[in-house]
Amino acid sequence: RTGARVERLPLARFTTLGVGGEAEVWFVETHAQLAEAMEVPYRILGGGSNLVVADEGVPERVVRLSGPFAERDLSPDPLLSTPEQLVTGWVGGGVPLPGLIRTLQKLGLSNLEGTVGIPAQVGGAVWMNAGTRYGEMFDGLHTLEIVTPQGARQVTPDDLGWGYRQSGIPRGHIVTRVRLKLRPSTPEAVLEKMSAADQARKGQPKMKTPGCAFKNPGGVSAGRLIDEAGLKGTRIGQAMIAPEHANFIVNLGGASAADVHGLLALIRERVGVPLELEYELWP
Numbered sequence: 001r002t003g004a005r006v007e008r009l010p011l012a013r014f015t016t017l018g019v020g021g022e023a024e025v026w027f028v029e030t031h032a033q034l035a036e037a038m039e040v041p042y043r044i045l046g047g048g049s050n051l052v053v054a055d056e057g058v059p060e061r062v063v064r065l066s067g068p069f070a071e072r073d074l075s076p077d078p079l080l081s082t083p084e085q086l087v088t089g090w091v092g093g094g095v096p097l098p099g100l101i102r103t104l105q106k107l108g109l110s111n112l113e114g115t116v117g118i119p120a121q122v123g124g125a126v127w128m129n130a131g132t133r134y135g136e137m138f139d140g141l142h143t144l145e146i147v148t149p150q151g152a153r154q155v156t157p158d159d160l161g162w163g164y165r166q167s168g169i170p171r172g173h174i175v176t177r178v179r180l181k182l183r184p185s186t187p188e189a190v191l192e193k194m195s196a197a198d199q200a201r202k203g204q205p206k207m208k209t210p211g212c213a214f215k216n217p218g219g220v221s222a223g224r225l226i227d228e229a230g231l232k233g234t235r236i237g238q239a240m241i242a243p244e245h246a247n248f249i250v251n252l253g254g255a256s257a258a259d260v261h262g263l264l265a266l267i268r269e270r271v272g273v274p275l276e277l278e279y280e281l282w283p
């Protein structure tokens with residue numbers, strides 16, 4: 001009715017791991033299309049960089065922010081900006097984070113460079129306050145627009161109970177767009193801060209992966225525990241525990257979600273302590 005493009009597609013195409021069966025994907029470009037998409041059970045898909053989607057896919061609609069929700073206006077808002085703090089126009093939740101971070105560096109705008117290398121979309125990264133020890137998404141947020149089946153509202157970070165790797169935004173509430181608050185600096189200074197965060201990523205595998213598999217239990221490195229269990233390089237089907245870093249499972253090409261689940265179960269069986277998953281499993 002609202003003209004949203006709807007297609008049944010394999011979700012493997014939308015995830016960094018490259019696994020996942022089909023679902024009905026709604027490409028929404030307007031608030032009216034989004035409202036229609038949210039009339040029945042749905043999931044919101046971002047960059048797919050923290051997901052293991054089942055081989056059967058998911059029964060719910062999958063919402064994908066498109067069009068203006070994937071565009072960005074980085075020009076300073078004249079009413080909200082000061083010489084010390086630039087507040088941008090709207091940045092869509094569907095904007096890829098890596099390109100945004102590169103552009104901000106070139107413009108000499110600081111606050112978000114600690115998130116360099118996170119292959120998320122802005123909305124997904126905000127939803128879980130993604131970051132590294134060099135910085136996180138909430139370092140650079142001024143206003144958020146959040147949409148639920150009840151409608152859209154604008155909030156500030158102070159309205160949310162955000163903290164370490166969490167925004168306080170309930171699951172299923174969609175971050176459609178945000179205004180960024182940035183500190184004017186120079187491209188060189190921002191680049192220098194980015195290199196430290198970049199450097200810390202050197203040991204990570206370059207293959208298809210959804211990032212770290214497990215949280216570090218009680219401050220101990222999960223990667224070290226898996227390595228000590230002798231599991232580096234172990235394969236099930238086309239999924240492998242990365243030889244470079246044991247807390248990463250990679251897709252060698254054509255892996256299934258079942259292969260990945262097999263490795264996760266093997267790790268839990270062999271490592272002596274309980275491990276909490278870092279990824280989200282769909283469904």
Ligand code: FAD
Pocket residue numbers: 016043044045046047048049050051065093094117118119120121122123124125126127128129130131132165172173174175176209210211212280
């Ligand atoms: P998705 O994976 O698509 O979805 C994850 C969750 O977010 C789902 O519940 C989804 O429904 C929800 N979501 C997605 N979009 C929205 C939206 N617009 N509104 C509301 N909810 C939404 N994470 C870190 O924190 N730090 C790191 O350093 C880091 N490094 C990584 C390195 C690699 C190589 C990879 C593959 C992943 C890494 N991650 C890291 C994990 C991942 O990038 C983050 O969890 C990121 O926040 C996921 O965002 P996404 O857009 O890909 O979300």
